[in-house]
Amino acid sequence: MAASLAAFGQAVIGPPGSGKTSYCLAMRDLLVGLGRRVSVVNLDPANEGPPYPCAVDVGELVTLADVMAALGLGPNGGLLYCMDYLHANVDWLRARLAGLPGHYFLFDCPGQVELGTHHDALRAVFARLAQWGVRLAAVHLVDSHYCTDPAKFISVLCTSLATMLHVELPHVNLLSKMDLIEQFGKLAFNLDYYTEVLDLSYLVDHLASDPFFRHYRRLNEKLVQLIEDYSLVSFIPLNIQVPPWRRGGDGAPPSLQLPTAEREDEAGPLRPRPREGVPLPAPDTCPPPQDKESLRRVLQAVDKANGYGFGEQEQRSLEAMMSAAMGADFHFSSTLAVQEKYLQPPEREDERP
Numbered sequence: 496m497a498a499s500l501a502a503f504g505q506a507v508i509g510p511p512g513s514g515k516t517s518y519c520l521a522m523r524d525l526l527v528g529l530g531r532r533v534s535v536v537n538l539d540p541a542n543e544g545p546p547y548p549c550a551v552d553v554g555e556l557v558t559l560a561d562v563m564a565a566l567g568l569g570p571n572g573g574l575l576y577c578m579d580y581l582h583a584n585v586d587w588l589r590a591r592l593a594g595l596p597g598h599y600f601l602f603d604c605p606g607q608v609e610l611g612t613h614h615d616a617l618r619a620v621f622a623r624l625a626q627w628g629v630r631l632a633a634v635h636l637v638d639s640h641y642c643t644d645p646a647k648f649i650s651v652l653c654t655s656l657a658t659m660l661h662v663e664l665p666h667v668n669l670l671s672k673m674d675l676i677e678q679f680g681k682l683a684f685n686l687d688y689y690t691e692v693l694d695l696s697y698l699v700d701h702l703a704s705d706p707f708f709r710h711y712r713r714l715n716e717k718l719v720q721l722i723e724d725y726s727l728v729s730f731i732p733l734n735i736q737v738p739p740w741r742r743g744g745d746g747a748p749p750s751l752q753l754p755t756a757e758r759e760d761e762a763g764p765l766r767p768r769p770r771e772g773v774p775l776p777a778p779d780t781c782p783p784p785q786d787k788e789s790l791r792r793v794l795q796a797v798d799k800a801n802g803y804g805f806g807e808q809e810q811r812s813l814e815a816m817m818s819a820a821m822g823a824d825f826h827f828s829s830t831l832a833v834q835e836k837y838l839q840p841p842e843r844e845d846e847r848p
């Protein structure tokens with residue numbers, strides 16, 4: 496029997512565009528800063544030229560473009576085929592991971608929703624990883640702006656629950672892009688109502704004030720009852736980018752220091768390295784600095800979920816200890832502080848035009 500890989504990692508999943516690839520880049524930078532040896536594994540056959548240094552790329556095995564051209568499939572069918580192909584050739588993945596002993600893996604997964612809710616290939620790949628000794632937590636991202644629309648938020652809850660039940664891994668749900676949460680309107684309730692998924696009957700009442708949704712009240716009642724019966728879904732707010740009003744003078748708060756020089760050699764800079772043939776962005780189009788504080792809170796939950804936090808692996812660096820100390824404040828997401836941090840402050844009377 497082949498030796499166990501004995502590793503920890505995160506399977507980063509979620510709907511298209513929810514921020515999975517950006518999360519992998521930012522989480523990698525954070526983990527490298529903590530002294531972990533990290534490898535990002537791109538499992539998305541449509542992800543050409545990911546922004547992070549890619550240790551293992553499914554594109555070496557199969558790409559969506561090739562499958563679509565060779566089999567005449569559309570993008571959705573093509574992606575499902577690619578994932579079935581990966582599952583059928585999963586030993587390729589094992590051989591690649593075996594070449595990275597002692598590494599912490601971040602798996603950047605494709606965004607097709609059915610892969611998380613009912614298609615079998617991705618779940619089967621995760622099950623094989625578990626058999627090989629890779630202890631995974633699923634990190635499931637959904638766009639936070641859905642909170643501003645009660646109907647969409649109910650569907651987000653249903654999708655998250657279905658994914659948790661289907662993927663069968665320890666699970667951490669994230670509300671991503673907190674800087675955009677109120678982009679399409681104000682929240683009807685405090686932020687902790689959405690992160691803790693509190694009494695959902697208020698949401699149904701709120702929805703019933705819309706003449707269109709009044710007809711679907713009983714359906715919505717049944718859906719929220721199902722979610723509450725399982726009592727599994729809750730969210731941690733995540734913001735990869737620092738909101739402009741919190742950036743201060745030069746745009747970067749003091750907590751967002753770049754890694755030290757020797758770390759930078761090992762890890763690469765906080766922002767993506769320029770790739771060959773890709774022009775450098777102009778200074779004003781550089782990606783905004785990352786919100787490390789928000790990422791650390793996510794890491795706390797993930798370390799508990801996959802068991803990493805209960806081992807001896809972490810080097811006792813100051814940053815690692817600070818990161819651990821933040822665990823004492825795990826109910827952060829239910830406090831007013833998080834609301835003040837991530838939501839635009841309300842307009843003051845004297846500032847209104």
Ligand SMILES: Nc1nc2c(ncn2[C@@H]2O[C@H](COP(=O)(O)OP(=O)(O)OP(=O)(O)O)[C@@H](O)[C@H]2O)c(=O)[nH]1
Nearest residue numbers: 510511512513514515516517606672673734735736
């Ligand atoms: N404002 C803001 N934008 C973000 C944040 N995180 C990601 N984005 C943007 O969201 C878009 C999609 O991000 P990706 O990381 O490519 O999302 P993805 O889930 O990997 O997308 P697919 O692989 O296509 O499913 C990009 O334009 C990112 O720059 C965030 O915290 N705030």
Ligand SMILES: [Mg+2]
Nearest residue numbers: 515516539542
């Ligand atoms: Mg992606």
